[in-house]
Amino acid sequence: MTKKSLQTAIIHSDYVAPQGFGAFPTPIYHASTVLFKDVAAMRNRDWLDKNAYNYGLHGTPTTFTLEARLAQIEGGTHCRLAPSGLAAITLVDFAFLKTGDDVLIPDNVYGSNRVLSNWLSSNFGITSRYYDPMIGAGIAELIQPNTRLIWAEAPGSVSMEVPDIPAICAAAHARGVLVALDNTWAAGLAFKAFDHGVDIVMQALTKYQSGGSDVLMGAVITRDPALAKLVEIAFNNLGLGVGMDDVYLVLRSLSSMKLRFEAHDAAARTVATWLKHRPEITRMLHPAFPDCPGHEIWKRDFTGAAGLFSVLFDKRYTEEQTDRFVDSLKLFKIGFSWGGANSLAVPYRIKGMRKDWHEEGILVRFNIGLEDPEDLIADIEQALGTM
Ligand SMILES: *Cc1c(COP(=O)(O)O)cnc(C)c1O
Numbered sequence: 001m002t003k004k005s006l007q008t009a010i011i012h013s014d015y016v017a018p019q020g021f022g023a024f025p026t027p028i029y030h031a032s033t034v035l036f037k038d039v040a041a042m043r044n045r046d047w048l049d050k051n052a053y054n055y056g057l058h059g060t061p062t063t064f065t066l067e068a069r070l071a072q073i074e075g076g077t078h079c080r081l082a083p084s085g086l087a088a089i090t091l092v093d094f095a096f097l098k099t100g101d102d103v104l105i106p107d108n109v110y111g112s113n114r115v116l117s118n119w120l121s122s123n124f125g126i127t128s129r130y131y132d133p134m135i136g137a138g139i140a141e142l143i144q145p146n147t148r149l150i151w152a153e154a155p156g157s158v159s160m161e162v163p164d165i166p167a168i169c170a171a172a173h174a175r176g177v178l179v180a181l182d183n184t185w186a187a188g189l190a191f192k193a194f195d196h197g198v199d200i201v202m203q204a205l206t207k208y209q210s211g212g213s214d215v216l217m218g219a220v221i222t223r224d225p226a227l228a229k230l231v232e233i234a235f236n237n238l239g240l241g242v243g244m245d246d247v248y249l250v251l252r253s254l255s256s257m258k259l260r261f262e263a264h265d266a267a268a269r270t271v272a273t274w275l276k277h278r279p280e281i282t283r284m285l286h287p288a289f290p291d292c293p294g295h296e297i298w299k300r301d302f303t304g305a306a307g308l309f310s311v312l313f314d315k316r317y318t319e320e321q322t323d324r325f326v327d328s329l330k331l332f333k334i335g336f337s338w339g340g341a342n343s344l345a346v347p348y349r350i351k352g353m354r355k356d357w358h359e360e361g362i363l364v365r366f367n368i369g370l371e372d373p374e375d376l377i378a379d380i381e382q383a384l385g386t387m
Pocket of ligand 1: 083084085086087110157182184185204205206207216217218337
């Protein structure tokens, strides 16, 4: 080629870095345009083929690497990233539901899944119905000819009941219905969803996979190529994409996730054991404690617990008093989401969130971070003193 002007040369540089660079981190591949080697390769592209690259939105080596690692942790074969946990829930709904279908949702489901389901009902011709999370095999009676999908969450957000996933899956599969599990709490570590019959796993990577309270991301994982293809189609059609720097942050944290998970678990059980004996607390809603609904199922099916649990305060305490308790905490901060190094406490008005909540007493949910549990206990003790 003839000599290039400086402006062109800046864009079309001849420099090629030496081959053979070795380092541990997965490179961050930023790209919208992905290059084809010739026109034929461009024409023959297959948007659904993950053995090749065709457009930045559909994946780069950075996203494919995170997807493969998440699938491995969960025991699946196919994974797609979404820009948030909620976007991953949306991806599942759009992949597996169409107008006229019916979806069953546990009454204790993550709040935004409920809002999304109600919106699908009001605007998209899908019926969503709510079931008692402890229904187990009884879910068979709720399945209609047009029921396509059953959502489950183990344990349920905020109220922490542990559902009988194998029983729900058996009833669903007997009628050709798919089961999607929000497996965020167990992070794919403490509950092997596919081995217990689940068809589709959704995770909010925002929690332990990120671990830094700084990234929003979600994932949908399957281990059936036919289901994976439906996820792939919805993923492409919805235009979901994630930022490569965020993917890098999750990849960086993933190496320590299992160790962090175990540390959160141990610390949470230490704090919960102390709290359980306090006269202010009437129920310890932590799956590893006998007063949590589904505790026996947790013992049977799970190999660990996350650092997230709830408590019920004795009904003699008013909301004003429990709010004062939360406001008086110093190490625990007030805020949504969880899974990071910082401990959090959030009071919930759970009666307004549920159809079937009959418990008395104010519910407060704790996220136990990575601080020394003895310091967290001391903080809770001083805050209880202000009530
Ligand atoms: C946080 C969370 C989500 C949603 O994740 P975002 O990334 O915040 O959208 C979904 N399900 C559960 C159980 C969660 O805890």
